[in-house]
Amino acid sequence: MNRRVLISPSLLSSDFGRLAEEVRAVEAAGADWIHVDVMDGRFVPNITLGPVVVEAIKKAASRPLDVHLMIVEPEKYVDAFAKAGADILTVHVEACTHLHRVLQQIRHAGAKPAVVLNPATPLSTVEEVLGDVEMVLLMSVNPGFGGQSFIEPTVDKVRRLRAMLDARGLSTHIEVDGGINAETARRVVDAGADVLVAGSYVFGSKDYAAAIRSLRP
Numbered sequence: 001m002n003r004r005v006l007i008s009p010s011l012l013s014s015d016f017g018r019l020a021e022e023v024r025a026v027e028a029a030g031a032d033w034i035h036v037d038v039m040d041g042r043f044v045p046n047i048t049l050g051p052v053v054v055e056a057i058k059k060a061a062s063r064p065l066d067v068h069l070m071i072v073e074p075e076k077y078v079d080a081f082a083k084a085g086a087d088i089l090t091v092h093v094e095a096c097t098h099l100h101r102v103l104q105q106i107r108h109a110g111a112k113p114a115v116v117l118n119p120a121t122p123l124s125t126v127e128e129v130l131g132d133v134e135m136v137l138l139m140s141v142n143p144g145f146g147g148q149s150f151i152e153p154t155v156d157k158v159r160r161l162r163a164m165l166d167a168r169g170l171s172t173h174i175e176v177d178g179g180i181n182a183e184t185a186r187r188v189v190d191a192g193a194d195v196l197v198a199g200s201y202v203f204g205s206k207d208y209a210a211a212i213r214s215l216r217p
C-alpha cells in the first residue's frame with residue numbers, strides 16, 4: 001500500500017537563537033509537521049525546553065506540532081503542553097505506569113495521543129493500546145541527543161509493527177526518529193513507516209528543501 005510520507009524536522013538541531021525563523025524556513029521547505037523534543041534531564045541525560053517555548057513555537061508555526069515528551073511522570077505536564085499548542089503529544093511507554101490513563105488524558109486535553117518505544121523496548125508493551133493512539137513512534141537511536149547513528153534492527157521492528165496494525169485493520173501512523181537520512185528513510189518507509197523525524201540531516205544541510213525532498217520516496 002502506498003502511504004503519503006510525512007516529514008517532521010526536529011528542531012533539536014536547529015539554531016535555538018533563531019527558533020521562529022527556523023520553523024518558518026522548514027515549513028517553506030516542505031515540512032509537514034514540526035517535531036519538538038522535550039527532555040527533562042531525568043528520563044534522558046539532556047534538558048531542552050518546556051511549555052513556554054512550545055507556545056512560542058506554536059506562534060511561528062502553521063503546521064502541526066509533533067511534541068515528543070522524553071520526561072518522567074508525563075501525566076503531570078500533558079495538560080500544559082496541550083494548552084501550549086501541541087497537536088500530537090507522544091509519551092514514552094517506559095515513563096508511564098498507567099499508559100492507558102495518560103493516553104486518555106492527552107485526548108481529553110485536546111491533543112492527539114501517541115506512544116513511543118525506546119530501541120530495546122519490545123512491541124508487546126503497546127499491543128493493548130494500539131486502538132487508542134494516532135501514532136506509534138519507534139526510536140531508532142537511544143533518546144537524548146541529535147546526530148546519532150541509526151540502530152539497524154529498527155527496520156524489522158517497523159515491519160512487525162505495520163503487520164500488527166494491518167492485522168487489526170488499523171491505519172495508525174508509524175513514525176521513526178533518530179539517524180534518518182535519505183538512505184535510512186527509504187528503508188523504514190519500505191518497511192511501513194509513514195512519518196519521518198529528521199534533525200541533523202535537515203538542519204545540517206545548506207538547502208532544507210532539497211534535504212526534505214530527498215527523504216520522500
Ligand SMILES: O=C(CO)[C@@H](O)[C@H](O)COP(=O)(O)O
Binds near residue numbers: 012143179180197
Ligand atoms: O528525539 C530525538 C533524540 O532523542 C530526536 O528527535 C533527534 O532530534 C533526532 O535527531 P537526528 O538523529 O535526526 O539528528
Ligand SMILES: [Fe+2]
Binds near residue numbers: 010035036177
Ligand atoms: Fe524526537
